[in-house]
Amino acid sequence: MTVIRHLEGDALVSLKEEYEERRLQEVFDDLDSELVGLLPIKNRLKEIAALLIVHRLRAHLGLSFSNPGLHMSFTGNPGTGKTTVALKMADILFRLGYIRNGHLVTVTRDDLVGQYIGHTAPKTKEVLKKAMGGVLFIDEAYYLYKPDNERDYGVESIEILLQVMENQRDDLVVIFAGYKDSMDKFYASNPGLSSRVANHVDFPDYSLSELLAIAKLMLSDQQYVLTTSSELALCERIKLRLGQPHFANARTIRNIIDQAKMRQASRIFNSGGRVLTKVDLVTLQVEDM
Ligand SMILES: Nc1ncnc2c1ncn2[C@@H]1O[C@H](COP(=O)(O)OP(=O)(O)OP(=O)(O)O)[C@@H](O)[C@H]1O
Numbered sequence: 043m044t045v046i047r048h049l050e051g052d053a054l055v056s057l058k059e060e061y062e063e064r065r066l067q068e069v070f071d072d073l074d075s076e077l078v079g080l081l082p083i084k085n086r087l088k089e090i091a092a093l094l095i096v097h098r099l100r101a102h103l104g105l106s107f108s109n110p111g112l113h114m115s116f117t118g119n120p121g122t123g124k125t126t127v128a129l130k131m132a133d134i135l136f137r138l139g140y141i142r143n144g145h146l147v148t149v150t151r152d153d154l155v156g157q158y159i160g161h162t163a164p165k166t167k168e169v170l171k172k173a174m175g176g177v178l179f180i181d182e183a184y185y186l187y188k189p190d191n192e193r194d195y196g197v198e199s200i201e202i203l204l205q206v207m208e209n210q211r212d213d214l215v216v217i218f219a220g221y222k223d224s225m226d227k228f229y230a231s232n233p234g235l236s237s238r239v240a241n242h243v244d245f246p247d248y249s250l251s252e253l254l255a256i257a258k259l260m261l262s263d264q265q266y267v268l269t270t271s272s273e274l275a276l277c278e279r280i281k282l283r284l285g286q287p288h289f290a291n292a293r294t295i296r297n298i299i300d301q302a303k304m305r306q307a308s309r310i311f312n313s314g315g316r317v318l319t320k321v322d323l324v325t326l327q328v329e330d331m
């Protein structure tokens with residue numbers, strides 16, 4: 043329990059205790075150590091946490107507080123960390139007592155919209171039921187609205203979502219995610235929706251040095267190491283991929299690493315019956331890149 047002391051009729055609440063009790067520092071430390079870069083986004087999450095803590099403290103002292111709708115928009119290219127941050131967000135909101143469960147339900151249009159008349163409402167409601175008490179993450183949300191198709195059932199789904207987002211906002215947070223341009227168009231054609239999404243967060247593409255840092259973080263998590271020359275080779279590989287189509291930021295880095303691990307395994311396998319050391323097993327060589 044947060045300690046509330048009464049001093050000369052003036053009640054005090056402890057911000058520090060509230061913070062510690064909810065073990066928020068842990069989440070923020072994880073956020074800093076597990077995610078490279080993304081500083082504006084990390085700060086944004088801290089701001090939201092601060093706001094919610096102040097709301098709770100106000101509530102303890104009987105001061106008025108209004109529930110800030112926390113529905114969000116995450117825009118950015120593939121592999122920029124949207125899903126990962128959404129998971130963290132769910133955890134933070136849970137620890138702050140904003141949502142009951144802290145689980146994340148990820149869906150796309152096909153999970154919400156039916157093919158035939160009468161199918162959409164039950165589908166959308168089913169998803170909402172699953173997500174209640176947690177965070178509903180709608181990936182590539184702009185697909186929900188297809189203005190070219192007059193008989194599109196997406197609109198029906200949006201209307202149900204809107205209603206629930208308004209009426210049950212203290213029990214559900216909806217995050218709409220997708221590429222920036224398409225999402226901007228989506229909000230422009232759905233003003234009702236855009237006005238209910240208070241937090242717009244843009245995920246920029248990673249720089250070369252951030253991509254390299256992400257690669258190193260992934261490698262150390264998986265207990266692999268690079269040599270000086272294989273690190274250079276990795277850097278060159280990333281540079282090359284940066285300019286190519288379908289480059290997907292951190293996701294591409296993960297794929298490059300997976301490939302390198304595969305090549306390392308084959309190389310070791312084909313090296314004959316020689317005795318292997320730990321160093322052999324953890325080191326990715328130039329030829330693996
Ligand atoms: N800043 C980061 N630091 C370390 N790892 C990261 C970072 N951003 C993303 N990753 C890793 O990259 C992978 C892809 O990230 P994520 O799935 O969150 O991206 P996304 O924006 O949701 O992509 P998509 O649009 O393709 O769904 C994950 O394995 C994640 O752990």
Ligand SMILES: [Mg+2]
Nearest residue numbers: 124125126181
């Ligand atoms: Mg994702």
